[in-house]
Amino acid sequence: MEEDLGKKSRRMILRLLGIMYDIRSRWEKKLENAIDRYISQSGEGFPFSEFKDIVLGYFADFHSELSRSIVKYVQTLIEKYTSTIRDLETRVASSNIYNNVVEDLRREVETLREKTTKLQNFMKKELLRTVKYKILAVLEEVGELSVKELAARLNVSEGQVRKYLKELEDEKFIEIKRNIRPYVISLLKTPWNF
Numbered sequence: 001m002e003e004d005l006g007k008k009s010r011r012m013i014l015r016l017l018g019i020m021y022d023i024r025s026r027w028e029k030k031l032e033n034a035i036d037r038y039i040s041q042s043g044e045g046f047p048f049s050e051f052k053d054i055v056l057g058y059f060a061d062f063h064s065e066l067s068r069s070i071v072k073y074v075q076t077l078i079e080k081y082t083s084t085i086r087d088l089e090t091r092v093a094s095s096n097i098y099n100n101v102v103e104d105l106r107r108e109v110e111t112l113r114e115k116t117t118k119l120q121n122f123m124k125k126e127l128l129r130t131v132k133y134k135i136l137a138v139l140e141e142v143g144e145l146s147v148k149e150l151a152a153r154l155n156v157s158e159g160q161v162r163k164y165l166k167e168l169e170d171e172k173f174i175e176i177k178r179n180i181r182p183y184v185i186s187l188l189k190t191p192w193n194f
Helices: 002-041 048-093 099-127 131-142 147-154 158-170
Strands: 174-177 184-187
Touching: 002 048, 048 099, 099 131, 131 147, 131 158, 131 174, 131 184, 147 158, 158 174
Parallel strands: none
Antiparallel strands: 174 184
16 A cells, blocks of 8 residues: 555656646747747837736746646545545445454555645645635634735735635635625635645
């Protein structure tokens, strides 16, 4: 079982590297096309400030897409671990086989549970480095809040909070209750807990 998890971990790392490479390649092409377009349009003078804004925008979009892809992949892995744990627990509970086999299955369940917890804790720690996912942690701790309350708790602008709320809503992590004024944001789930 331990060897299988090692192989799965290596495959996971290779898959994450593949995701990162694919996204990087796409965004490099977009950036190259933008540079080519502006060079061809820059007859008399090159619009450096506009170009800078576009480049920074592309890199912000690149980072968001990369983060979403990796979070989604790790979430899928955690869901698979959790599903395997449930399946093994069911097999152990309904098992009429020898005690030592049942005990082996119980140990496998515990090993998987520990690995899942470590993966969830690692994911939470890494994601909480960004304002976007700090929003989820605040909602997890406090419950429902308005945009203004979230901005005050995180010490950022309301505009920045709104930008991340749109992304989090699209990713199905939060619900924005628009029938209440001011809008109230509530947590649906987090990438680190199921």
